[in-house]
Amino acid sequence: MNYTGRYGLEINPFIKNGKDVLVETNEYKEVKFRLNYLLQTKGFGVLTGGAGRGKTTSVRQWANELNPAAYKVVYISLSTVTVIEFYRQMAMNLGIDPYYKKVDNFRAIQAIIEKYKREK
Template sequence: MYKSFFGFQQAPFDKGIDSSMLFQSEAYKEVLARLDYLKTTRGFGLITGDPGVGKTSTLRVFADSLNPSLYKVMYFPMSSGTTMDFYRGLAFSLGEQPKFRKVELFFQIQNAITDLYDKRRITPVFILDEMQSASAQFLHDLSIIFNFDMDKRNPFILILTGLPTLANRLALNQNRSLDQRLVTRFHFSPLTPDEVRDYIKHRFRHAGVSRNLINENAYEAISSSTGGYPRLVGNLVTQCLILTFQKQRDLIDEEIVFAASAEAGI
């Protein structure tokens, strides 16, 4: 009901927003620049950040920007299944019927990547999400699977992404060989207070409302309460809109923000 009350054509913080309409924060622009560099050089890249900071949505923008006739994008969250499930899924996504033995599976994956890149002129792009939960053995295996011609070339793009602890794990001696192969790395920071204001207005405009619905003190309270994390900003502002509608007010103030924060547990 709050949508029609304020004149929104859709929920302003709908997760299904088109990737071309995402808010371009400084962190967003920087990570896309790093990924564009990785597209040129190929090899390993690392993106870290806290939950809700915008890693996955930015990677979706990058994936959507790739020409499907030149790149084959494969996304794997490490939270689903075992490491062997991942290896088999990797082979299957490359068009192979997965082998059962681990060593045969590795050769199968390597051969499929080489065939895709050398014969079909398509660069495989692997996005491995939630990698902070990957085992030390799995991180070691990645160095083996993605080692081509004694590490002389990179016929692939592989993006590791996860929480900030992932960077700390890669810095350990046991993972140093993988860490040293990173072509680029980036830590995703939350929105600044000014960006929080611009982000909210951006999402409102794309939902069909251009007029201001939030006063300046409320913007400051939203930024302070959420720490600038886009997911939390969206949750909090949505709750603010609901409370403002229930009170039949026209503007979100700091009182509404504090009440909404308590209800949303933020």
């Protein structure tokens, strides 16, 4: 069925990731407020919710509004990772060759974040 023509839509809303459609609901505004709070406090957060609830779209929209000269956004799409896998993914996304030991990855991540902080 041609949903776009029949209902006068600009895009087909049923195509997954066809185009990020953002509806500024109260939930989106709350997510944005909390992400901005984490940004101000230099915090670390986890966003959870059911499939198709707009988590990725919301975070991508928010991250696109950040100054790329001042912030480095790291996206890890795996939802079932161990701590060591998380550290390895984070290290690779920050341009570090990952270490074998968790503590070494943790220290390397801390060091690169401190370096980014000093430089930016």
